[in-house]
Structures are given as structure tokens and as C-alpha cells.
Amino acid sequence: MNKKIQKLSDKFKALSNPIRVSILLCLLNGQSNVTKIQECLNIPQSTVSKHLGILKNAGVIEGERSGLEVIYSIVDDNVKG
Amino acid sequence: MNKKIQKLSDKFKALSNPIRVSILLCLLNGQSNVTKIQECLNIPQSTVSKHLGILKNAGVIEGERSGLEVIYSIVDDNVKG
DNA sequence: TTTATATATTATAATATTACAATATTATGC
DNA sequence: GCATAATATTGTAATATTATAATATATAAA
Numbered sequence: 001m002n003k004k005i006q007k008l009s010d011k012f013k014a015l016s017n018p019i020r021v022s023i024l025l026c027l028l029n030g031q032s033n034v035t036k037i038q039e040c041l042n043i044p045q046s047t048v049s050k051h052l053g054i055l056k057n058a059g060v061i062e063g064e065r066s067g068l069e070v071i072y073s074i075v076d077d078n079v080k081g
Numbered sequence: 082m083n084k085k086i087q088k089l090s091d092k093f094k095a096l097s098n099p100i101r102v103s104i105l106l107c108l109l110n111g112q113s114n115v116t117k118i119q120e121c122l123n124i125p126q127s128t129v130s131k132h133l134g135i136l137k138n139a140g141v142i143e144g145e146r147s148g149l150e151v152i153y154s155i156v157d158d159n160v161k162g
Numbered sequence: 163t164t165t166a167t168a169t170a171t172t173a174t175a176a177t178a179t180t181a182c183a184a185t186a187t188t189a190t191g192c
Numbered sequence: 193g194c195a196t197a198a199t200a201t202t203g204t205a206a207t208a209t210t211a212t213a214a215t216a217t218a219t220a221a222a
Contacts, residue, residue: 002099005106009099016094017210018086025086034169044212049170068168068219098180115199125182130200149189149198 014058015079019043020051024079027061031073095139096160100124101132105160108142112154 015021019041026032026040038048052072055061060079063070074080096102100122107113107121119129133153136142141160144151155161 002103005099005102009097009102012093012102013097016090016097018083018090019210021086021090021093022083035167045169046171046212046214047210050211053170063169065169065218068166070169100180116197126199127182127184127201128180131181134200144199146188146199149196151199 011058011060011076014055014060017051017054019047020055023048023051023055024060024074027072027074028080031071033069033071035069037072092139092141092157095136095141098132098135100128101136104129104132104136105141105155108153108155109161112152114150114152116150118153 015024022041023037026037032040034045034048034052037052038045041048052061052063056063056072060074060076061072062075063072065071096105103122104118107118113121115126115129115133118133119126122129133142133144137144137153141155141157142153143156144153146152
């Protein structure tokens, strides 16, 4: 299986879930920490964290710790637009 | 769950599989029938047909029957580029 | 070092996706 | 009608994804 095609479809897979799309829409307005995202979406913290991990793993977002918080922001240029 | 977000993530889901991405790359060069796509990818006919159905269902491609063949082509403007 | 807060990981049950052989359908020509 | 070719559907086992409670980790402040 072609490596580039696999990578491309993996990127799409990262975006193929409504919670993850919602998270990205939140982050399009600027960086945010997990708690704010959680309040925005109104779902359990572990669920948010899981999806943030998937997006981060796919190279769509990145998280930087600042004290107790982790601030997430979009790094994928195609998603940032 | 927001309807538009659901639709957007569904579109991404249609593209989240390497076989389906490969099919679309085939079709970017112009319309094609199932047999040609199958030969291009070298996988079972039923597998190709299944994935064509998923792409069609997602509104990414459309198929038009012409005699024994069904000719598929890309209809999604974002995918066509 | 204890406590509190923010986030991540693990465990697991429910659900969805996948591959593909077998079978069915659809269209054509005889 | 029957035979053939192209495509679609079905059945099903294997695998992957999902949600979320429970637990663990990380940091800061007292």
C-alpha cells in the first residue's frame, strides 16, 4: 500500500468524527485549553482528552503545557486555511 | 449534534480509507468504469464495488450506467479541485 | 508533603468498519 | 427463453473505533 496515500487517508480519518470537527471549530477562533473545550462541547473530560490526543497524533493540532493547563492550537496549514 | 458538523465529518469519513483515496486518484484523470478501477487497484471486484458505493453515498462520485458498464466520475467540487 | 486542579491514560463494552467469497442483479446478444 | 459480461448486494468473521467511568499523572500552592 502506497505510503503517501495511507498518510492522506489517515489525515482524513482524523477529521472524520463530529466531536473532532467541533474541537477544530473551537480552535479556529484561537487556542484553548481542555477545560474550555470541554465546556464548549459539554461532554466528559476523558472523551475530550481522547479526541485531542487523536488530533494531536495526526499532526492537526499541538498542545503546550502552561502550568496546570495544556493549551491546544491548530498547526495543520490546510485546516487553519 | 449539529447537522452541518455531522455532514462535514461524514464527508471526511468517506475519504478516510486508502482504497477510496486511490479510487479518487484514478478518477481525477477522468471517468472510469468498475473493471478498469479494479484492474488499477488489483483487489476483488466486490471490494471495489463496496467502496464505490460508499463514495457515491457520500456524494463524492456518481455512477452512470452505459450498457453493461457503470461509468464513475467525481462530482464533489472540493475533491475535483 | 498534603491538597486541589487540570489533563491523560486505561479498561471495557457497544458499535462500526473492513475484506472478500458467494450470490444476486442488470443488460446484451443469440 | 439461455448464456455471458459487468456490476451490486449479502453474509460473516476479523478488526477498529467509540464513549465514558475509573484511575493515574502533572503542576501549583499552602
